Amino acid sequence: MLIGGIALATLWANLRERKASEALEKLPKISTEGADMRLEKIRFVEDKHGQKTWELEAKTVHQYQDQNITVLEDVRVTFYAKEGRTFFLTGKQGKVYQDSKNVDLMGDVVLTSSDGYQLKTHSVSYRHLEKIVSTPDPVEIEGEQLRLTGKGMLVNMEAKTFKILGQVKTQLKGRKKV
16 A cells, blocks of 8 residues: 555655545445454554654554455555655555555545645555556546546556556646647
8 A cells, every 4th residue: 555655656746736626436335344353543654764654544444364454444644755745645445455465545535745736536556566556437636737637547656657548638727628
């Protein structure tokens, strides 16, 4: 989850502030029955060499040992970049697949950078082995100087590429749609 968030955060590092309304989304129900462990109001912090690198907060965490899955609700991750920028990633629900280190985050997924750019979508998936972050859902990216929308997104962290897969519309602020 953290690597996927860092990848998205890196891509938006030079983007500016967004002013848009939140869309209401229906979420699939993730069953929390049969959890081996349940925690409420958790906060994890990773520190490397005396520097805080990320913080994870969640309203609830459900651990399923037999499936090696952790389910998170009301997720907020803060990433601290080396150059001083901060990135905030939020979502309603998340699943961490412990064996593969794959992560799915869904429901009002928003990534905001401290220098002002914001990405919104319904869900994102991070595939650890491939170092790929993707979504089939509509995507909105907005900053001080532009607004970009489209359907589907693919981020290859190794190649440092970012693609909106279809129905792309770009609008420079103060100009007509291109």
